[in-house]
Amino acid sequence: MPVNNSYELKRFVDSAVREVRVTDIHTHLYSAQFDDMLLWGIDDLLTYHYLVAEFFRYTSMPYEDFWALAKQEQADLIWQTLFIQASPVSEATRGVITVLKGLGLDPGARDLEAYRTYFSGLRTEDYIKTVFEVARIKDVVMTNDPFDDEECLKWQRGIQADMGFHSALRLDVLLNDWQLARIKLGKKGYLTSEILDEQTIAEVKRFLLYWVDKMNPIYMAVSLASDFAYPDDSIRTYLLEECILPVCRQLNMPLALMIGTKRSVNPDLRLAGDSLGKSDISALENLCSSYPNNKFMVTMLAREDQHELCVTARKFKNLMVFGSWWFLNNPSLIEEITRMRMELLGLSFIPQHSDARVLDQLIYKWGHSRQIIASVLYDKYKDLLDAGWRFTEEEIIRDVKYLFGGSFWEFTRKAL
Ligand code: HDL
Ligand code: ZN
Numbered sequence: 001m002p003v004n005n006s007y008e009l010k011r012f013v014d015s016a017v018r019e020v021r022v023t024d025i026h027t028h029l030y031s032a033q034f035d036d037m038l039l040w041g042i043d044d045l046l047t048y049h050y051l052v053a054e055f056f057r058y059t060s061m062p063y064e065d066f067w068a069l070a071k072q073e074q075a076d077l078i079w080q081t082l083f084i085q086a087s088p089v090s091e092a093t094r095g096v097i098t099v100l101k102g103l104g105l106d107p108g109a110r111d112l113e114a115y116r117t118y119f120s121g122l123r124t125e126d127y128i129k130t131v132f133e134v135a136r137i138k139d140v141v142m143t144n145d146p147f148d149d150e151e152c153l154k155w156q157r158g159i160q161a162d163m164g165f166h167s168a169l170r171l172d173v174l175l176n177d178w179q180l181a182r183i184k185l186g187k188k189g190y191l192t193s194e195i196l197d198e199q200t201i202a203e204v205k206r207f208l209l210y211w212v213d214k215m216n217p218i219y220m221a222v223s224l225a226s227d228f229a230y231p232d233d234s235i236r237t238y239l240l241e242e243c244i245l246p247v248c249r250q251l252n253m254p255l256a257l258m259i260g261t262k263r264s265v266n267p268d269l270r271l272a273g274d275s276l277g278k279s280d281i282s283a284l285e286n287l288c289s290s291y292p293n294n295k296f297m298v299t300m301l302a303r304e305d306q307h308e309l310c311v312t313a314r315k316f317k318n319l320m321v322f323g324s325w326w327f328l329n330n331p332s333l334i335e336e337i338t339r340m341r342m343e344l345l346g347l348s349f350i351p352q353h354s355d356a357r358v359l360d361q362l363i364y365k366w367g368h369s370r371q372i373i374a375s376v377l378y379d380k381y382k383d384l385l386d387a388g389w390r391f392t393e394e395e396i397i398r399d400v401k402y403l404f405g406g407s408f409w410e411f412t413r414k415a416l
Contacts, residue, residue, distance in 0.1 A: 226277025260301030
């Protein structure tokens with residue numbers, strides 16, 4: 001069906017983006033088999049670390065007093081401070097309102113106890129289906145840490161994640177804390193040395209292949225500090241070169257690099273205490289050019305790094321850019337970054353992931369992002385329509401499916 005004018009174009013783009021079922025390529029969610037590792041419900045929503053950081057900007061309460069409270073008491077405080085005593089205009093507070101509305105509750109009632117009553121009667125498996133339906137999610141990729149004792153136990157008991165939940169093998173401990181990694185590897189029966197000798201290389205590879213077999217990950221992932229350099233004479237460089245990149249190549253598996261963190265700048269905030277820094281893109285250039293047969297999925301945390309990242313993606317076909325990550329996951333920055341990427345990369349990028357830590361957040365993180373991505377896409381189509389290009393509805397659906405999962409699955413499967 002042809003699209004004849006800008007009114008039809010706007011209407012169709014908005015509906016295609018609103019309706020498309022998404023693959024959410026990076027989350028901190030877990031399927032129901034992981035029990036209480038999956039966070040959901042109003043009290044987990046209100047104690048999300050983004051809201052904890054915002055809460056402390058309004059209060060003189062000592063950190064330790066807050067941390068001593070039960071989760072519901074923390075949630076009560078955050079609700080009062082960020083929603084009742086001030087309007088919830090930040091992206092993270094607005095998100096809670098969007099979730100309540102998406103679930104058919106009345107945000108205007110401001111009735112926290114009524115919201116709690118709604119959640120109290122729900123079964124996890126049923127609620128997962130509800131949220132996937134409301135947020136129109138096809139499937140999500142978890143973050144699975146083989147160095148997390150609680151998670152390891154579940155995998156070793158033979159857990160099989162539900163349909164709709166894929167795994168990603170997270171390697172932050174291995175690549176960012178070799179001393180701790182060696183201790184944990186030793187306890188699991190992997191003999192390593194301080195230096196990366198032949199035996200250590202073999203043992204790390206054995207460890208990686210064990211967890212690939214156990215988790216069946218779509219990709220391996222690591223977050224990297226803003227001062228990440230490659231190559232250098234760090235153990236990280238040798239682990240990448242001798243262990244991770246060869247195994248990823250052998251499996252045709254992407255390595256996701258999430259670059260730009262500055263962990264624990266305020267330890268009193270615990271998970272909310274991380275910040276960001278500008279990074280040196282040459283590390284990524286060196287990796288992509290030195291390893292043309294490895295696939296790199298990359299997101300960067302600093303707004304200032306986004307343009308260089310886009311241009312670097314134009315230089316390397318083995319680089320797939322993804323998401324407006326963490327402190328960039330705000331409407332003003334999602335729009336700026338998505339517009340930049342579409343102008344430089346066409347459709348060959350992955351515009352968004354939710355990074356959801358609480359199941360219900362899928363409703364707002366995707367609801368808000370869809371609106372912004374649709375508006376950028378419409379603008380780009382409108383430029384073409386005004387220049388005499390003609391579209392069909394089928395082509396628009398094709399493009400939208402590609403942006404909301406297709407580019408990811410194609411990249412994970414393609415051989416370089
Ligand atoms: O390292 C990561 O995967 C980050 O997404 C952190 O988990 C961060 O705390 C976060 O939740 N960002 O949204
Ligand atoms: Zn994350």
